[in-house]
Amino acid sequence: MLFNLIITGVGGQGNVLASQIVGRTAVKKGMRVTIGETFGLSQRGGPVMSHIRLSDHGQTGPLIPPCGAHIILGLEPMETLRIVPSYGNQHTIYIVNSRPIYPLNVIAGEVVYPDLQTIQNVLTTISGRLYWIEATKHALQLGPAILMNMIMLGALCAIDSFPLNRKDFDAVLPDIFPATKCKLNHEALAIGERLIQSDRISFD
Amino acid sequence: MMNTIFQKNGGVRLLLQGNEAIARGALESGVMFCAGYPGNPSSEIIETLAEAAKTLPLYVEWSVNEKVAIEAATAASFAGCRALVSMKQNGVNVASDFLTNLTLSGTHAGIVLITCDDPSGISSTNEEDARWFAKLADIPLLEPATPQEALDMMRMAFDLSEQIKNIVMFRSVSRLSHTRSDVVIHHLPEISSRAFFNIRQSFHTFPVVAKHKQRHEKLNQAGDQFEISEYNTYTGPEHPELIVITSGCVYMYVKEAIDMLHLNENIGILKIATTWPLPKAFIIKHLQRSNRFLFVEEVDPFLEENIQVLYATAAGQLGIKTFFGKSSGHIPFCGELTPSIVLDCLASLFNIKRPEIQFQTHALTLIQDITPLREFGFCPGCPHRGSYYAIKTALLWDNRDGFVSGDIGCYTMGIWPTGFNQVKSVHAMGSGMGLACGYGKLDRFGFQQPVITVCGDSTFFHAAIPALINAKFNQADAFLVVLDNNATAMTGFQPHPGTSHTVMGNKTEPVDIEAICRAMNIPVSVADPYEMLETTKVVYRMLQECGVRVLILRRKCALIQNKEGGFPYTMKVDIHRCRGESCGCNRYCNRIFRCPGLIWDENAKKALIDEVICVGCGICAEICPQQAIIRL
Known part of the structure; x- marks a missing residue:
């Protein structure tokens, strides 16, 4: 088994923590794990991408080869679209948070943010499956916006082909969060899982 | 959970970042003294060791700059304590003056210089290969390929340093330092040594030629050991059509690319982990296997050039060989290498069409026109936005084509629209002030434009102070604005001399930037960049003044304010x-x-x-x- 997962978004969305949770969970389950993190100027609003590679045999390199992602977890719509040619393929499953983080050049009106419907259409056309979920909206209903990353992880573990499940994630949370914050994060995972299970929104 | 990195027992498999693996490797080697200056991608090494220092008997510091860091660590080595010094590639430039002398005097207890190079300059002002310093200074150079090797090879680095009595260079790159992977840790030793400087010893560079000769002898000793190192490997067919010669984490890209292209019967991999001095006999032995070689390494053609020189010495015996790499145009000279680049190169050498190209072309036509690049910007709440807004406005009021001489930190982004494009030059740490010394003397040649120099608080301590003294001494007309956000913010909020604590958590009396300036009789003002109009007035007023003057724009980094309770407004x-x-x-x-x-x-x-x-x-x-x- 070799499973290639990408978590993509922008600085400040909790990408690196989310990828660490996946990594630690996988190590606990006895898998070989390699996570490549790109976070150059990430705190300064730049794109952040984590390449997470789970394997049951040898060690893998820190970057996923071209078109090699099984799942792309998109914390931000345009950043998800950006990496499709590099890492997607016709079987890739996309789980995308619908909430844009507008770049400064978009805010300034110099360039246009892609229309959300267009993004969904493109991803549907060239993917195995698209799950388009309002993770930020649900996070804000639950507490701070940052919980979005945990809702997205909850959605991730509801995908059948993904080799970890919610119980596995739940078991690792106490290692990572102080006891007072665990409950909220468990809830966020559950919400994400439900969003995939009950909704199964897709445009195919 | 965090403490498991520091647990005594070995044999456990943990998820560690490359830099954490380096730190653990140093602890397993009995390191006692660690120093460095923050800079991506190296910062987590010292941070991890500082965390370890809470429970283990070692000393860790963020030094004021890389030169002082290597000097401080060397003192520990002279006194018999294993020492480590860590920095990014630019830092090695700063440390190099001491390094090139230290390598003549030699060292005592094991000491390792870690450089974390940043291919593509993902978080740097340059793209630089620090490996040349190992060749320049005649010291051994180790290059691990994976976090596991990073951990394991630290022991080798310390032992080697102690055997040859010279510092050893250990090179990582961003993609290794910032990769997390499962790593098996080993037992931590009991530290029993006591710091003692044997006064029958001395460490200096004289007589220079004799010491230089000794340095080469030490290097040869290291070379002999490298011939049998388990980290240099050949894998592949007995006589392949092509051998890829590689080092560092790109080794993994090569390995996977060969698998993906089903070329295991055609290509061998010669992985070199001891890249200076070269394990000559080992390499020549494997050069006999094939007639075609491809070099895959980051950043410069270091192995590529040195191995071709080695080949030339044995060409009569080896016969004609063809070498591919950066020089032949098969591998790009600039930018980080990726699996895609390696796949492209191997596919083209074997005339293979990559099946995924069709998908990539199709996907690109769908997205390329609708996916703009994301512009870098200061964080919401960043005081630099207010500072640059005030500077921009004051320079407009002043109306004499004034401009900003910049420096290194988050505020480097003043070169872009987020800083209103105010900054017109950025080079090395402290260089903005050095340039100001020159602009400040150009009036005799008709130069009438006002120049504002910006530098951050950590940069001020690192290298701007000598230039400020120079401006005072030579009576330059120079206006320094210190953007004091109370942190080394760009690299992750490391403490510095102006903050009130050390990396080990000890309270310390902050070094006062204002007092330093006043001691030189330089006039100083302080303003709050959140009060933009008031700050603009101060900047404008000071633009009209002459001589050396300093304005401190003081407001904590927004990310720190957020952690300390947030902001007042909705x-x-x-x-x-x-x-x-x-x-x-x-x-x-x-x-x-x-x-x-x-x-x-x-x-x-x-x-x-x-x-x-x-x-x-x-x-x-x-x-x-x-x-x-x-x-x-």
């Missing part, structure tokens, strides 16, 4: 006051001020606060001509 755009596109301001708040928390509502055609992004610093309330941005 911001709101009053949609009755905002006149949208009919205002005449031409969307000034979006187009010029460019805070990511202040967006444009496409439906209402008015400005809008993005409640997910805005932190509530409130400074944008000053900029709206209609006073439509309100602090609640």
